[in-house]
Amino acid sequence: MADGAEAAWNRLAELARAPGASAIRPLMEDPSRAARFTHRAGDILADLSKTSVSDAVREALLDLARGVLAARDAMARGERINATEDRAVLHMALRGPRGTFRSGEEDASAEVHATLDAMQAFCARIHGEGRFTDVVNIGIGGSDLGPQMAARALWRHGMPMRAHYLSNVDGHAWEVMRHGLDPARTLVLVASKTFTTAETMANAHLVRGWLRDALGEAAGANLVALSTNLRATADFGVPESQVFGFRDWVGGRFSLWSAIGLSIALACGWEVFAALLAGARRMDEHFLSAPEAENLPLLMALTEVWHVNGLGLPSRAVLPYDERLARFPAHLQQVEMESLGKRVTLGGLPVPRPTGPVVFGEPGTNSQHSFMQLLHQGTTPVPADIVLVANPAHGFEENHRQLLANGLAQAEALLRGRDATEVRAEMEAKGVAPAAVEALLPHRLFPGDRPSTTLVLPRLDANTLGQLVALYEHKVFCLGALWEVNAFDQWGVELGKQLAGALLPELAPGAKAGAHDPSTTALIAELHRLRAD
């Protein structure tokens, strides 16, 4: 690590050790703080003021960030920054104009636009024919979460097709889904970057069998493949004209903008998918051009560095106050935790400090009635991202005001807390006996000074959703650069896959268990016993 960076980390640690480093309320006494810590990128406003990032902390964080934007430029130039897989990282090319991005000798933008043109023509044909009413996307991880999240956010009644997402190898998922589908009117997309993922291939065989049972040889017309592995898609029996490819410089969790997003375009219409790409492009332009002190993805990353490394907070909640964003936390879980859950640096050395936090979330207001208790009164603060959408796409104005009031109230409550004077006064006004007041008091106190970031969108549509998702993608890039980890590989998912492959034959009736730890051996025996009954 460069000496400058080491000095900046030390400075940050020193600021974090200072008394009152996690206090927010004293900072809020500065009337200019809200404005100075609020930033805009595209249509998104981000209020970072309800955190304990002081001016001095921000300065130290920005010192730490020297070099991040140079790393960003290396990504945009198509350098092979995903060193452990020897790949470029070019998801920005998926939404960039023609002639913008290269990967070595390859004109990445030309490849992207050729595929987009083919996808658009395919959508026009399918929508024009009107034969298909439903699209089933079979995929998992990045080949499921992104498209599913976006389709859930953007689909409205009257749009061209209904989308369904089959990801889990658990047959119960298909068992429920298949009853609502007519094979003759269902288009099946097998979405897999590698076309080898066990769960996806198992489900693809299951659903292809269902199509063949109903349609015989004609079933091929209902099959589409979205993959980088064109040979495997042909072997699976997908007609070449129904295969949409992409390149290995698209990481799975960044692939919803590629052919992997075809289900969004089929379900919602091409213009919706195009607007999603345009929105992401708008955030790319901000990320690629804004200076450090105004670069929103970088500022959000730096806020996270303060929380994780300065204050030692190991998790973060994502709370979209919009039901349409119900799958947004799940998508971010993959984007953030698969990217940043790393314990060695790019150079293979142990990381000297904590990296990616646990990310979890649910839409508000539902979250308030489940886990928000812990955020308000638990022992360890959990920074929260609160997403508000100013204008709904429905006419139930009173509901929407309630929704917004609740989102604002959670952030306010986390910040201000509730002290003994307030709690006593409230209980006394209700006539609670003095002894009961004192007994209940500790339970009813809120410590306050708990951080949150509020993001405000004018409305949720394809363009603003594209901006929002790209904002977090770039935040993850910045964190990878700051923590010096490779945010674009995911070796940590491999061991479990290999062990599952070895365990599979051992679960066949009468099969013998191999060599395992005593706990696994006993569990295999118990499953054999229960399944033999």
Ligand SMILES: O=P(O)(O)OC[C@H]1O[C@H](O)[C@H](O)[C@@H](O)[C@@H]1O
């Ligand atoms: O698209 P696929 O090749 O089927 O991969 C699907 C998913 O599985 C892998 O195990 C990775 O963890 C994910 O990053 C990926 O998105």
